[in-house]
Amino acid sequence: xxxxxxxxxxxxxxxxxxxxxxxxxxxxxxxxxxxxxxxxxxxxxxxxxxxxxxxxxxxxxxxxxxxxxxxxxxxxxxxxxxxxxxxxxxxxxxxxxxxxxxxxxxxxxxxxxxxxxxxxxxxxxxxxxxxxxxxxxxxxxxxxxxxxxxxxxxxxxxxxxxxxxxxxxxxxxxxxxxxxxxxxxxxxxxxxxxxxxxxxxxxxxxxxxxxxxxxxxxxxxxxxxxxxxxxxxxxxxxxxxxxxxxxxxxxxxxxxxxxxxxxxxxxxxxxxxxxxxxxxxxxxxxxxxxxxxxxxxxxxxxxxxxxxxx
Amino acid sequence: xxxxxxxxxxxxxxxxxxxxxxxxxxxxxxxxxxxxxxxxxxxxxxxxxxxxxxxxxxxxxxxxxxxxxxxxxxxxxxxxxxxxxxxxxxxxxxxxxxxxxxxxxxxxxxxxxxxxxxxxxxxxxxxxxxxxxxxxxxxxxxxxxxxxxxxxxxxxxxxxxxxxxxxxxxxxxxxxxxxxxxxxxxxxxxxxxxxxxxxxxxxxxxxxxxxxxxxxxxxxxxxxxxxxxxxxxxxxxxxxxxxxxxx
Numbered sequence: 164x165x166x167x168x169x170x171x172x173x174x175x176x177x178x179x180x181x182x183x184x185x186x187x188x189x190x191x192x193x194x195x196x197x198x199x200x201x202x203x204x205x206x207x208x209x210x211x212x213x214x215x216x217x218x219x220x221x222x223x224x225x226x227x228x229x230x231x232x233x234x235x236x237x238x239x240x241x242x243x244x245x246x247x248x249x250x251x252x253x254x255x256x257x258x259x260x261x262x263x264x265x266x267x268x269x270x271x272x273x274x275x276x277x278x279x280x281x282x283x284x285x286x287x288x289x290x291x292x293x294x295x296x297x298x299x300x301x302x303x304x305x306x307x308x309x310x311x312x313x314x315x316x317x318x319x320x321x322x323x324x325x326x327x328x329x330x331x332x333x334x335x336x337x338x339x340x341x342x343x344x345x346x347x348x349x350x351x352x353x354x355x356x357x358x359x360x361x362x363x364x365x366x367x368x369x370x371x372x373x374x375x376x377x378x379x380x381x382x383x384x385x386x387x388x389x390x391x392x393x394x395x396x397x398x399x400x401x402x403x404x405x406x407x408x409x410x411x412x413x414x415x416x417x418x419x420x421x422x423x424x425x426x427x428x429x430x431x432x433x434x435x436x437x438x439x440x441x442x443x444x445x446x447x448x449x450x451x452x453x454x455x456x457x458x459x460x461x462x463x464x465x466x467x468x469x470x471x472x473x
Numbered sequence: 474x475x476x477x478x479x480x481x482x483x484x485x486x487x488x489x490x491x492x493x494x495x496x497x498x499x500x501x502x503x504x505x506x507x508x509x510x511x512x513x514x515x516x517x518x519x520x521x522x523x524x525x526x527x528x529x530x531x532x533x534x535x536x537x538x539x540x541x542x543x544x545x546x547x548x549x550x551x552x553x554x555x556x557x558x559x560x561x562x563x564x565x566x567x568x569x570x571x572x573x574x575x576x577x578x579x580x581x582x583x584x585x586x587x588x589x590x591x592x593x594x595x596x597x598x599x600x601x602x603x604x605x606x607x608x609x610x611x612x613x614x615x616x617x618x619x620x621x622x623x624x625x626x627x628x629x630x631x632x633x634x635x636x637x638x639x640x641x642x643x644x645x646x647x648x649x650x651x652x653x654x655x656x657x658x659x660x661x662x663x664x665x666x667x668x669x670x671x672x673x674x675x676x677x678x679x680x681x682x683x684x685x686x687x688x689x690x691x692x693x694x695x696x697x698x699x700x701x702x703x704x705x706x707x708x709x710x711x712x713x714x715x716x717x718x719x720x
Contacts, residue, residue: 228563353579359565368577369576
């Protein structure tokens with residue numbers, strides 16, 4: 164059953180990938196398809212996979228079905244890293260990814276520790292602390308934008324979240340970082356299952372909970388930050404996709420990670436094809452589309468939460 | 474043979490002493506019932522024994538070894554813990570949940586193997602849960618769920634099983650079933666069991682010894698029938714009536 168669904172989702176991904184190469188406001192000339200749309204769709208797969216997997220990891224390790232890199236403030240942290248780097252005028256790519264990663268991790272850990280009380284992290288508390296962290300970081304980002312007016316418009320557009328990176332080397336680097344992160348987590352998926360049942364249970368079963376929780380948070384923040392670095396903040400992919408995947412194949416994390424990686428790519432390039440064709444010749448940043456669909460989905464989850472089973 | 478020795482254990486939280494020097498011991502293959510009013514420190518003591526909470530003073534020995542000298546993974550093969558109430562937000566199957574109990578016997582990179590699966594299926598069989606193996610843990614009745622969580626604990630192959638009020642929100646059928654299961658496990662597998670409980674009549678019938686806590690101190694450790702005879706139970710719960718009138 165799990166295999167059949169995975170094959171089906173993979174087929175869908177390939178079809179949408181191919182089809183969306185020919186969707187957009189401009190005519191599908193060879194040049195546009197190869198040099199503009201291919202990198203864009205390719206980026207969509209990387210970004211969608213990374214965000215969906217980060218969502219799966221957060222929802223598992225925190226035993227919180229409402230967690231996602233956007234809601235926890237991880238994306239805002241990464242965005243602050245991008246903005247600070249842009250304004251500093253530095254060019255070193257290593258420093259760039261390091262600073263983006265650093266701020267993303269800092270934001271995640273801040274949300275986590277604000278919400279933690281007596282060793283427990285309440286589901287709604289975590290959402291609220293994510294809101295607090297995001298609001299604060301948002302203000303800091305806007306402050307920096309005011310300081311650097313010549314960059315402001317560019318950065319503002321970047322913040323809306325879109326798939327506009329055309330440098331193939333950059334895409335390749337992010338692909339390697341993201342797939343590295345995901346393959347690190349796959350062998351640990353058994354621990355993620357146990358964390359999803361409870362951190363105390365993980366301790367009872369002999370797992371070094373602080374160490375592995377840190378590894379999970381670092382990897383989820385890391386893959387989030389690397390894709391935010393190229394595409395801005397695209398919200399709710401990390402929330403919607405894991406829930407759909409879980410509804411299809413159940414909560415075991417090994418299959419859940421693989422299916423979410425494919426599903427995330429599928430959903431994001433589908434949304435992006437929509438963003439390109441909804442109001443031609445306008446090209447709407449895909450982050451706007453995912454938020455339009457994602458926010459009501461979040462509401463749906465909150466209502467469903469009253470039963471407390473996802 | 475003493476499998477667990479607890480000596481003068483003190484636990485403080487924010488300057489408040491939650492446990493004020495508790496001592497008792499557990500014989501191999503016996504069932505110890507821990508009783509006391511709500512807030513008397515039962516859950517805290519159980520978590521300390523399990524190594525989940527640190528304690529500030531005193532000494533705990535498991536199979537002759539100090540708790541602090543036992544590694545995480547060793548400890549996970551020595552004791553298992555069934556908490557009083559578990560909420561699991563995702564629909565894991567009963568088989569998935571029980572398999573997790575095999576975790577201490579695997580390296581971090583290993584997946585559950587055929588042997589783990591067979592071991593777990595045997596446990597489900599012996600607990601008469603086989604027919605529920607593929608059902609979601611959240612679709613079970615409270616009693617079935619509690620049995621599944623006990624099965625998970627047994628999958629660890631512990632020497633000591635620690636349970637925190639395992640029967641508190643179950644109907645009488647499952648209360649009896651769980652007490653009888655524990656009684657069977659201790660007799661046939663010489664499993665040693667510590668259980669916090671409020672079910673005085675069942676505890677009286679099945680436990681080998683009893684520990685009464687009151688406001689963080691142990692007011693009594695010994696045979697439960699004597700506790701009933703000497704009015705210990707009434708004092709532990711601040712009762713004005715005689716308990717024997719009700720059981």
